[in-house]
Amino acid sequence: MGQLGGFKIHKRQDETNTKIKDRLKNYEEFTVPVPSNDATKQGSRCMDCGIPFCHSACPLGNLIPDFNDLVHKGEWKRALEILHATNNFPEFTGRLCPAPCEKACVLGIIDQPVSIENIEKMIVEKGFSEGWIVPKPPQIRTNKTVAVIGSGPAGLATAQQLNRAGHNVTVFERDDAIGGLLRYGIPNFKLDKKVIDRRVAILQQEGIVFKTNINVGVNYSVENLHNFDAVVLCGGATERRSLPIKGIDSKGVEQAMDYLTQQTKVLYNSEFEEEQIQATDKHVIVIGGGDTGSDCVGTANRQGAKSVTNFEIMPKPPQSRSEKTPWPFWPLQLKTSTSHEEGCDRNWLINTKEFITNEEGELTALKTVEVEWKTTTNQRPQLVEKPNTEKIWECDLALLALGFTGPKSSLAEQLGIERDARSNYKAEYGKYQTNVPNIFTAGDMRRGQSLIVWAIAEGREAALEVDKCLEGISNLPTKGKND
Ligand code: SF4
Incomplete structure (x- = not known):
């Protein structure tokens, strides 16, 4: 290990994002990488734990302390080999993984965890920019x-x-x-x-x-x-989860995945001919949290929605835990994504009761009720409606992001x-x-x-x-x- 205790000197440094008003003008990635010199400092924050919980928490078993150390030493090419040894596509996980490794990082007990996901992305992007990632066909073919x-x-x-x-x-x-x-x-x-x-x-x-x-x-x-x-x-x-309530088949109630797919297809195909689901100048409500819901929020803002509202279910209240357990609760924390930061009215514990339409069958509003978690003896916590909390929300596009x-x-x-x-x-x-x-x-x-x-x-x-x-x-x- 090159330098133990780098975390005492260097604070965690993450990628930054371009300004919201600029990134909303287009659909491009908007992160600004950590400069290479600072990246090596981030690698030095790793404590090379005797039992690296980061490694155990990674479904791929990524050799995290090893590549952290190599990055700290500036041995990027070797770090790439170690990363590729367990992960075929670090460019995907380095952008999209919720990073269970970081939630498990021991440094997280006393400080910000090591920025493992970002280090992973920096390694693979350097690999591509330096031309180190090349095809490696097998030397011998079977006849299978x-x-x-x-x-x-x-x-x-x-x-x-x-x-x-x-x-x-x-x-x-x-x-x-x-x-x-x-x-x-x-x-x-x-x-x-x-x-x-x-x-x-x-x-x-x-x-x-x-x-x-x-x-x-x-x-x-x-x-x-x-x-x-x-x-x-x-x-x-x-197979998408639906919401079998009155008005589900109205014009203006759409599946989130159809909406996201169309927008990406339009970007790459100027001759895209299907009638497009558009949020422009509409009051949009995204039903469902999670990454897909958040992606709809970001897309609707880029399309110029009049307003974007997100209904999410708050996680169950944490169960009691031993005081000896130092880690923060996970994955029960509420996550604020970059899309949420771009503009969104977030509401938790809201249950949609009805899609309200005009005479032409077009969506005009949602009727909702507030819910709360309740636990009765011998029962798991359940969501129950709160009396007298019904509300009507103006809406001309509802996107269902309810999972699969x-x-x-x-x-x-x-x-x-x-x-x-x-x-x-x-x-x-x-x-x-x-x-x-x-x-x-x-x-x-x-x-x-x-x-x-x-x-x-x-x-x-x-x-x-x-x-x-x-x-x-x-x-x-x-x-x-x-x-
Ligand atoms: Fe380094 Fe954190 Fe893994 Fe420990 S748990 S080896 S500090 S990345």
């Missing part, structure tokens, strides 16, 4: 073929790992571009699509074949999958794959193998809606199991170990 269905983070990680093992991998994507949720579910101002394109270009040069506009089971028969030695289903959890309930695809039924109690595709724990031989599943399709970092982790682990299935043994790395 694998179909990966879905090109989100789980599918891409699965594909890259299996390609490294020498297998011939084809990735099928139902949309018109690679990336899954990364491509159309996350606005440009949080993830510039060039970041996906430059990584996909490397994967292609490594030998992975990508096929877009192919929706397996819809415009491509599942019978074709029999031509592959193994299949990995990484189609995500895309599981995979939408009917592939399970077509392939004879069992689902679990939550309707996700079922696989043997830790093996990713479904009940159908040589068909595996990973990511949100298996575990339900989750974090990008979990999708990458599952993709890597599933690839290891597929490789073992095809070859009997595997040299692919397991969690938190070097390649």
Whole structure:
């Protein structure tokens, strides 16, 4: 370790953001990187803990104290190797991960935690700008073929790992571009699509074949999958949760994911022809917190909404805990995103009762009631309505950001794959193998809606199991170990 105790000298330094009035003029990423010299100081804040809780908290098992130290010493290229050893796509996690590693960082007990996520992003961006990230095709090819269905983070990680093992991998994507949720579910101002394109270009040069506009089971028969030695289903959890109340089908009540997808497509396709959901000059209410709700807030502000309101459910009140537990409660804290900072009236513990429309069936208002958490004996806390708190909110565009309930695809039924109690595709724990031989599943399709970092982790682990299935043994790395 280069310097222990750097945290006593250097305060945490994060990326800064451009001014709100400037960034609202466009859809570009708006972060300003920490200067390289200051970044090395940030690495020195790591205490190289005997038990690095950051490492345990990371689903990928990232070797965090190791790359912190290398950054501190200015050994960026080696830091990139260590980072890539456990994480195929640090440019995605470095931008989008809620960083459970930082919540677990021991330094957080007495000071601001080490800025691990930002260090990760700086390492990978330096890697790209210096030209250190280049295609590494396998030296030997097996004669085995694998179909990966879905090109989100789980599918891409699965594909890259299996390609490294020498297998011939084809990735099928139902949309018109690679990336899954990364491509159309996350606005440009949080993830510039060039970041996906430059990584996909490397994967292609490594030998992975990508096929877009192919929706397996819809415009491509599942019978074709029999031509592959193994299949990995990484189609995500895309079934949206709805709000079955009066007026749900009104003009002006839209799903958040449709709204975000359209806006990103418009940016990249000047000939986009669908009727677009627009927030311009409208009173917009986003129902649902979380990242998708926040992304709608940011997008509506960029489109020039007259007002943007967000309804969120406050987390359950914290349970009692031992005084010996020093960490702050997590993930129960309320998060203020950069989109919220850009302008939004946030309201918690509001339940929508009705979408009110005019005679043409167009949305004009929402009727709501306040709710509160209540616990009665032998019961979990429940949300109950507060009497006499009904309210009418003027609204001409309501966006539903209520999460996802599981995979939408009917592939399970077509392939004879069992689902679990939550309707996700079922696989043997830790093996990713479904009940159908040589068909595996990973990511949100298996575990339900989750974090990008979990999708990458599952993709890597599933690839290891597929490789073992095809070859009997595997040299692919397991969690938190070097390649
Ligand atoms: Fe460094 Fe924090 Fe990890 Fe400890 S827990 S090794 S201080 S990053």
